[in-house]
Amino acid sequence: MTDLLSKFDPLIAEHAGLLSAGIRDPFGIVMDKVLSPTEAIIKGQHTILLGTYNYMGMTFDPDVVAAGQAAIRDYGAGTTGSRVLNGTYQTHKECEEALKDFYGMSHAMVFSTGYQANLGMVSTLAGKGDFIILDADSHASIYDGCKMSNADIVRFRHNDAADLEKRLKRLPPEAGKLVVLEGVYSMLGDIAPLPELVAIAKAHGAMLLVDEAHGMGFFGPNGRGVYEEQGVADDVDFVVGTFSKSVGTVGGFCVSNHPKFEILRLVCRPYTFTASLPPAVVASAATSIRKLMTAHDKRARLWEATRRLHGGLKARGFKLATETPESAIVSVLMPDQETTALMWSTLIELGVYVNMSRPPATPAGVFLLRCSICALHSDAQIDTVLGKFEQAAQMANLALHEPA
Template sequence: MTDAGILPEDKPIDALVSASAPDLLSKFDGLIAERQALLDTGVRDPFAIVMEKVLSPTEAIINGKPTILLGTYNYMGMTFDPDVVAAGKKALDDFGAGTTGSRVLNGTYHPHKDCEDALKEFYGTDHAIVFSTGYQANLGMISTIAGKGDYIILDADSHASIYDGCWLGNAEIVRFRHNSVEDLDKRLGRLPKGAGKLVVLEGVYSMFGDIAPLPEMVAVAKKHGAMILCDEAHGMGFFGEHGRGVYEQMGVEQDIDFVVGTFSKSVGTVGGFCVSNHPKFEVLRLVCRPYVFTASLPPSVVATAATSIRKLMHAGEKREHLWKNSRKLHQGLRDLGFKLGTEEAQSAIIAVILPDQEQAVGMWQSLLELGLYVNMARPPATPAGTYLLRCSLCAEHRDEQVDQIIGMFAAAGHSVGCIPA
């Protein structure tokens, strides 16, 4: 006889587990088999690339050879900015490697407040809050603002962090067709009068690089009495006069209640944030679970972010160069005969759409062998049946690098048969 909860010493654990006990990972067997079949063809794993050395915002050593980077989201090239790197080194010396605590306990250091001050300066808002990642910023803000009994109305193509924020907060989720103002209006009109409503939009949608029709959507949301949260993760830095994002460029700054963003794109480090003018905003520091119950960013990280943000306020020339790069690459790929996600360059993201996984992987591998790294995307990150190579340009890409990239796409496309010879 044994005490409750104590295993008999003479029986191994596996002998006590029923032979019919389900393997909880068996639901992924199809994906495991598909991935293995792909690797058995001799291609490299597109989702396991290791950069042995990063030489600059636009170049790295991959597989022992110099490679142009066209899939990093390092839009403004701030990762190697001397002032940004120096700020991080100084904060590491002054404050150590980490805080080992939450922001509401021992995890708020001077660099955290300075970073929030930099955000308020950059966005011209009264309030700013910094999260440990951009994912947590959406998770925290959306789940805290809208809870049980409220409604969240979001674009069907919204980022995973937006969907997860909806589920964490237990609000009712209402999807509308991607970028459809008409469908947004129709679905808002069906909701109960007087119910709490939050419309979540993205300035730039990261898979195809298309932008939202924010003025029309904001007008519809306001007509139905909804609050608005706009994710500017892929718009911060190079959209708008001050680089605040698509919502600034389209003139709806005064109508957006909350703006969420990340430090892992144009800012060049890691972290997330939300800025707002809402008078009750500061209460979120006490009730937002992904803010309260996680360790704060290392001081060296927020110090680099603050320095980068302040430099982005005066980065007009870099913004112009990035837009020139984007238009040139988009036109060059269209001229070669590739199918792209947008008719014209709408952002720094250019999606090259392939008909199936075989051609997508073949193009991706061929480009890597030629010395170009891009992102390969497939379902469920993309719509069902959609395979693409996602290119993200950087303000530090030189003119001759963009010419090289177009040449590499031509060579790879011909070898794989994606474009006519």
């Protein structure tokens, strides 16, 4: 009998090698107790959370928690059905209404996860004979949607408008085309030059889908994302997002003004054939989304904390993925996997949780310690983190650069 898991033997050996070297498992962290959006107990130790994507700190918001508690009391623990059967409760409709109000769009569709939102939209919008043109650094959910679509896939170099134009020019003018972009790219924390990319896509007759998973809540005057911040809202056909970042729950969504949008509920397989979110989750999400509409002070605080961390790491000689803080993701470049794992393990022992990122999640040859800032991180917490990074670098013999 052929062992179907044998193809993973190199990864099994690599993972075992890390653990045998005395490094904590970076992909098996257990939160013993979560104290707040910025603190937890991990293996009995008080830990600052700097890798949770809890950008706006909504997970413990009293109104959000109360909405979830009321919904579980009134509607029960789950729906046991998909949205097109018995899985649409009043809470789901209220959540979609909140999304329409937040984004100023006429249609909203909630998925059970952010992954499914991209999987469903990309695979349903483009089909056999169409083309999907996507940034090479796109999220795995976008790539998986491409595979499921049966469309022809065309990749262009990351954030490279000239390369996008070159590839679009090669495609048949009459063919259906979907250009998929992200407002914020989650590995490096860099943002897309949307005005250039959108103008090129529109000039070649393509429809636009922008994933704002990491931009919702704090980019743009209404917190809608990078596409709003950069002034291209009128040219974007579909916006996809998630509840697991700024909203603080779980789930995904797509919003649009397209007049035929509602048919997607019947033809989008990851929506039609998945049990809907529990009432408590969508009730919490709806309350959080409505509070994000007026969270101006939190947005300002998030950017302030981001600048403090980015500037502090840079001043201490760490090499960062972006020259300036482009988003609430601050990625620290590492020279190799071994140093990355050692730095990550040392930081967790020192009471700081960040994300360890490596290929294939990152571009080839790129190793990162990825930090995501929360609006509720205090100056004292950021300063503590900066000191721990410096201490970890010394313990891991990481050579730091002379600040410019």
